[in-house]
Amino acid sequence: DIQMTQSPSSVSASVGDRVTITCRASQGISSWLGWYQQKAGKVPKLLIYAASNLVSGVPSRFSGSGSGTDFTLTISSLQPEDFASYYCQQASSFPVTFGGGTKVEIK
Amino acid sequence: EMQLVESGGALVEPGGSLRLSCAASGFTISTYGMNWVRQVPGKGLVWVSHINNDGRRTNYADSVKGRFTISRDNAKNLLYLQMNSLRAEDTAVYYCTVHWGSGSYSDLWGRGTLVTVSS
Numbered sequence: 696d697i698q699m700t701q702s703p704s705s706v707s708a709s710v711g712d713r714v715t716i717t718c719r720a721s722q723g724i725s726s727w728l729g730w731y732q733q734k735a736g737k738v739p740k741l742l743i744y745a746a747s748n749l750v751s752g753v754p755s756r757f758s759g760s761g762s763g764t765d766f767t768l769t770i771s772s773l774q775p776e777d778f779a780s781y782y783c784q785q786a787s788s789f790p791v792t793f794g795g796g797t798k799v800e801i802k
Numbered sequence: 803e804m805q806l807v808e809s810g811g812a813l814v815e816p817g818g819s820l821r822l823s824c825a826a827s828g829f830t831i832s833t834y835g836m837n838w839v840r841q842v843p844g845k846g847l848v849w850v851s852h853i854n855n856d857g858r859r860t861n862y863a864d865s866v867k868g869r870f871t872i873s874r875d876n877a878k879n880l881l882y883l884q885m886n887s888l889r890a891e892d893t894a895v896y897y898c899t900v901h902w903g904s905g906s907y908s909d910l911w912g913r914g915t916l917v918t919v920s921s
Binding site: 791 | 837846847848849852861862863864897903905906907908909911912913914
């Protein structure tokens with residue numbers, strides 16, 4: 696099985712900050728990587744698929760990059776509505792696996 | 803509006819069985835692969851199972867293999883998860899999800915149904 700390791704597990708940041716979350720796969724997954732946002736008490740939402748493709752309607756301050764084993768989710772200027780948990784997920788092979796999550800908290 | 807609605811979650815004793823259903827509306831599921839994903843409240847997301855669009859190919863997490871069965875009724879626009887030999891560690895909110903394109907991403911999520919396994 697492919698293990699997905701996210702870091703950091705939590706980050707404290709202020710509105711306007713640039714935030715970067717990393718996800719590492721235990722083996723190469725090409726660009727088969729998605730990022731999800733989950734706000735407290737809400738259902739997860741797909742933000743990015745295929746490592747760098749923004750889902751329609753997702754603000755352009757979100758971006759994804761990487762391929763192979765190392766991936767990054769960047770929020771260029773953190774907004775109040777971005778405080779949430781973020782998860783990466785590999786879609787390269789079954790079993791599908793998620794990273795452990797990163798909680799973005801208000802500083 | 804495209805929507806997924808899960809049902810069937812309940813309190814069940816260890817060793818018991820439960821069948822979850824997921825009703826899709828606003829689109830026809832027959833074209834798409836679908837997943838079940840679970841989450842213990844306050845914890846992370848865990849993929850459970852996937853079924854391809856015609857139901858001929860299924861995949862499972864090791865933790866549920868041999869105990870859970872995913873199936874679908876495209877004519878009724880329904881997805882199912884039959885859960886047998888339930889354990890305390892199966893306690894979670896179970897989400898039904900669908901992926902529109904290639905890659906088992908979860909493009910659309912239901913609101914989830916809570917399964918509690920406890921005596």
